[in-house]
Amino acid sequence: MVLPFADRTDAGRLLGQRLLRERLPAPLVVVALPRGGVPVALEVARALQAPLDLVIVRKIGAPWQRELAVAAVADGEAPVVEVDEGTAAATGADRDYLDREADLAWREIGRRRAAYLRGRPAMDLAGKTAVLVDDGIATGSTARAALHALRRRHAAHLVLAVPVAAHESLMELRLLCDRIVCLAEPQPLRAVGQHYIDFHQVGDAEVIAALDAAPRAGAQAAA
Structure with missing residues (x-):
């Protein structure tokens, strides 16, 4: 994997291609960590033809x-x-x-x-594979809280998927999920943003637009 990524959309497309090869058990729900994880997760959701939800930390x-x-x-x-x-x-x-x-x-x-979400309830994850997506992981504190929250929502399988992460943090997070998919683990990782050419601050409007553009529930069956 050649770093840096052009932007979060580029990283999400590459991550989505990788996840397609993982043959994750269906049905799938992609769950993004806003705000920076949402543009990445949108491309993952498109690749997997899976609906997109949020876990806010x-x-x-x-x-x-x-x-x-x-x-x-x-x-x-x-x-x-x-x-x-x-x-x-x-x-x-x-x-x-x-x-x-x-x-x-x-x-x-x-x-x-x-x-x-404008009144839309959280998606039912019971019996499903939840794919948690962020734009990167440094210390892992945010991902740790998110994985615990998703486990409480009774997901059958938990997959942590990120473009770039610190190796030490991934080792700790392995105990909290069923699978980790990461494209790059640079040593050392001082800041996630150093591995993107464009790492602009994602605003609320971009989050809402991504949720509106994501595949709807039932897209996997239709595909």
Whole structure:
């Protein structure tokens, strides 16, 4: 695999081609991590002729260094909160702080789900293969929370699919899913965006347009 990818659409097309060779058990649902994972997931959904859904995750930053993730909150019937206990303790993120930030994150998750899906309920994953897609994985905290959330939705098989990821993070995430498909594992991986020529910030409008353009439920059977 030659890096960098041109953009997220390019990475998604390559990832979709690879997933077609995996012969994943049907029926399939592609689940994107917004916002950056959505353009990648759209191309995957098109390749697999599978519907596209979302699992929304919000990171909780350290008290004095907001970019350093100490926990992540994922949507579902109830919040899924994954805490990096070591980082939280080292940065002074105590239980009261985490509870307050988790509540704020949960409210933002609700706002985004309403904005993106406009009343459409989460897809039923029971008995299906859920393919979780993001534009890349560095530490893995977001993917970890998302995989736990999808497991709660009773997916029969969980597949984690990303264009680029840190090898160490994938090793940890293997315990949480049934299969991982990754196109490139550069050593070292300092930032996902370094492996894309165009890594613009994805806006809400782009997320909504991708969901509207994705295949509908039943596309696999029709194909």
